[in-house]
Structures are given as C-alpha cells and as structure tokens.
Amino acid sequence: MTNMQRGLAELLGTFWLVFGGCGSAVLAAAFPEVGIGLLGVSLAFGLTVLTMAYSIGHISGCHLNPAVTLGLWAGGRFPVHDVPLYVIAQLAGAIAAAGALYLIASGNADYSLATNGLAANGFGEHSPGGYTMQAALIVEVLLTFFFLLVIMGSTDARAPADHAPIAIGLMLTLIHLISIPVSNTSVNPARSTGPALIQGGWAIEQLWLFWAAPIAGALIGGLVYKALGADAKSRPDVTGDAL
Template identity: 70%
Template sequence: MDMTKRFLAEFVGTFWLVFGGCGSAVLAASFPDVGIGLLGVALAFGLTVLTMAYALGHVSGGHFNPAVTIGLSVGGRFPSKDIPGYVAAQVLGAIIAAGLLYLIASGQSEYSLATNGMAANGYGSASPGGYNLMSGLLIEVVLTAGFLLVILGATDARAPTGFGPLAIGLALTLIHLISIPVTNTSVNPARSTGPALIVGGIALQQLWLFWLAPIVGAAIAGLAYRFIAGDMGKAN
C-alpha cells in the first residue's frame, strides 16, 4: 500500500480513538442522570479501536498507537524504517482530535478546562485515584505488554482469521476497566500527548511517563511473543 495512504489511515484511526475515547470521558461520562461512567468510557475506547481496525486495518495495519508500532517492530512484524512516519501521523491525529474535542466541550457554558479537564493521563495528584508514580509506571508497562501480546497473537497467521479487531478492542476495554482509576489509562503515547498539549501544566510535565512506560511494555511483549510463539514473519 502507498505510504501516504498508510500514514493517512494511521492519522484517521488515531484521531477516531482519541476523539471517541476521550470524548466519551469529557462529554458523556458525567452527564446528569445518564452519564456513561467508567464502564462506558472503557467500552468507548475499545469500540474506537475495534471499528477502525475493521475500517482501515487492511490499509496500514491498524496500529493507531506509537507503542503498538514500536512493539510490532521489536516483534519482527513491522519495518523499523517506517516507525517515524507512523508515529508522526498518530501523534498529529491525536492532537487534532483533542483540539476539536476542546472546541466542542467549551461550547457548553459550564465546561471548565481546569475543572473538567480533557481526560489527560497522570499520576500522583493528577491520578483519578491518587496513585503514585510507581503505580502508574508499573500498570502502564504491564497493561501495554498485555495489549501487545493480544495484538501479536490475534493477528498471527496461525490465529483464526477475521476476529483480530474484536479481540484487540475487547482487550483495550479490559485495560481501561483496570487502570482508569490509576492513570486514566494511556497505553498509547499519542492518546496521552493530544490532551496533555491542551491541558498543559501537570499533564504536560508528566507526559514523559506515558511515552516511556507504554514503549517499554510494548518492547517487552514483542520480545516475549517472539520467544513464546516462534516464527514472527507472518501475520493474517
């Protein structure tokens, strides 16, 4: 597939993930009487990946996440030379999604960026449950590693065909159910970058963790799956 089309697919897919996932948290999670809550936000993130994986996965592979791109490269599924272009497209999609979401949210008279935020990730005082740096680091590494193992296994040529996006979307839903109270759930550096640039302050200061931890977790999973499953040269 033409590289421009692949980059565009990654841009659109990541835009959809951030706009849909973070949008559910910012616009719908605490809506009076009918707020969707933690379960709804977790499901929204899973649905964004599931739907775009089916829609555009055949174009670019459906990464929509710099950690996924790097983890697949470590696992032997993606050429390292294409990492910069994919990551740039993903981050740009996330930034534009966050900016558009802010414009929509600020159209509500009671919305306050300082009070309502943009579903930014954080630890310590920025953690929804007050979890510290170590807790945030560990959960982001572990859950990103688990996410990559699901992606690598579900897209292995030996796995049942056609069900990969479903498994990946459900895995991301599960991840959010576990870790929203800890870090607001990243496992995706692009997803963290878009809202952090809008919110600024502590969200921007803590952004380094949400690049470091997901990439470390993804790299661990890439190596682990390669060891456990053997041949990594094929994907369905």
C-alpha cells in the same frame, strides 16, 4: 498501499481513537443522571479500535499507537524505516482530535479546561484514584505488555482468521476497566500527548511517564511474543503487520 495512504489511515484512525475515547470521558461520562461512567468510557475506547480495525486494518494495520508500532518492530513484524511515518501520523491525529474535542466541550458554558480537563493521563494528585507515580508506571508497563501479546497473538498467521479486531478491542476495554482509576489509562503515547498539549500545565509535566512506560511494556511484549511464537508471522492478507 502508498506511504501517504498508510499515514493518512493512521492519522484518521488515531483521531477516532482519541476523539471517541477521550470524548466519551469529557462529554458523556459525568453527564447528570445518565453519565456513562467508567464502564462506558472503557467500552468507547475498545469500540474505537474495533471499528477502525475493520475500516483501515487492511490499509495500515491500524496501529493507532506509537507503542504498538515500536512493539511490532521489536517483535519482527514491522520495518524500522516505517516507524517515523506512523508515529508522526499518530501524533498528528491525536493532537487534532484533542483540539476538536476542546472546541466542542467549550460550547458548554459550564465547561472549564482547568477544572474539567480533556481526560489527560496523570498520577499522584492527578490520578483519578490518587495512585502514586510508581503505581501508574507499573500498571502502564504491565498492561501495554499484555496488549502487545494479544495484538501479536491474535494476528498470528496460525490464529483464527477475522477475529483479531474483536480480541484487540475487548482487550483495550479490559485495560481501561483496570487502569482508569490509576492513571486514566494511557498505554498509548499519542493518546496521552494530544490532550496534554491542549490542557498544558501538569499534564505536560507528567507526560514523560506515558511515553516511557507504554513503550517499555510494548518493546518487552514484542520481544516476548517473538520468543513464544518462534517464526510466527502475521496473516499474509494483512497490511501493516498489526491487524
């Protein structure tokens, strides 16, 4: 695949992750009487990764996440010279998705960006459950760490074939079930950046944590799996060394 094809795949995939996941939170979670709630939003995020993994995994590897890209590099699965291409594409997709979501949400007369937001990540008074910065930092590092273990383990050449997207999608669902109350769940700097740039204010001020913590967790996860898996490599039929 060419760099243009891989970059476009990452852009579209990340657009779908942010639009589908954050869209479920903004448009459907609090809908009167039939809102999908925390469970529905968690499933939505997992389903975006699952559907994109089967759609573009063979093109780009379906990272959809700067932390995943860097974690795979740390784990010896991804070349450093391709990291900027992927990160730029992921950020572009996330920002475009947040913009599209804002345009749709604004079609409701009762919607207010200041009041309803765009599912931005936050801590302290901006945490859904009122959790501190320390709590958000710890949960984001830990969950991204285990996310990388699942990604690298399920795509290992020795793992059962064809099931990696299911494992990774379910893992992302579980991650959201755990941490939505704490930080609104990031584990993905691109997912955090798109809504924060549109929402502005406190969301941008707190954005640093949702870059630092997921990247730290991903780098540790990549290094740990590299040590656990010895000379393990991703399956040879996989492009992009992720899915």
